[in-house]
Amino acid sequence: MPSNEMKQSLKLYIVLSRANKAINEVTNQFFQQKGLNPTEFAVLELLYHKGRQPLQKIGSKILLASGSITYVVDKLEKRGLIKRVSCPSDRRVTYAEITEEGDKFMEEIFPEHEKNLHELMNALTPSEKEIAIELLKKLGLSIKDLSY
Secondary structure: OOOHHHHHHHHHHHHHHHHHHHHHHHHHHHHHHOOOOHHHHHHHHHHHHHOOEEHHHHHHHHOOOHHHHHHHHHHHHHOOOEEEEEOOOOOOOEEEEEOHHHHHHHHHHHHHHHHHHHHHHOOOOHHHHHHHHHHHHHHHHHHHHOOO
16 A cells, blocks of 8 residues: 555646646647647747757757657748758758747747746746746756666
8 A cells, every 4th residue: 555655746746747738738729829839839949049059959958859850840941930051160060040030930929928838827926936946846856866
């Protein structure tokens, strides 16, 4: 029979999963309305905020398998939102860079995305958000150290 502590861990997992699912459903619906999937938005957001990135590094920065990056970059490139740029000093490296059109698109939708997230998180006070951030960070970092 599971101990109370084990039951509490299971309950935490369920509550985290449900909260994550609820947040993702709303944000994914927003991306869909803007003609994007979550991965396409993640790539655009990375390039919008961090600038030009080597294609080989994008997957690890947005937690996506590298094989899928080519497909996503192709789709965004066809829409004129990003472009590929060859590295002048190393022919093996190709960068993804947001275009002017991509910049305008993100300038239009990112503030709305930010506002939506703020509204979703507003059930918590600023201090509760800070506590949640610290606790979830602690949890995430502790799991990285475990090996299964």
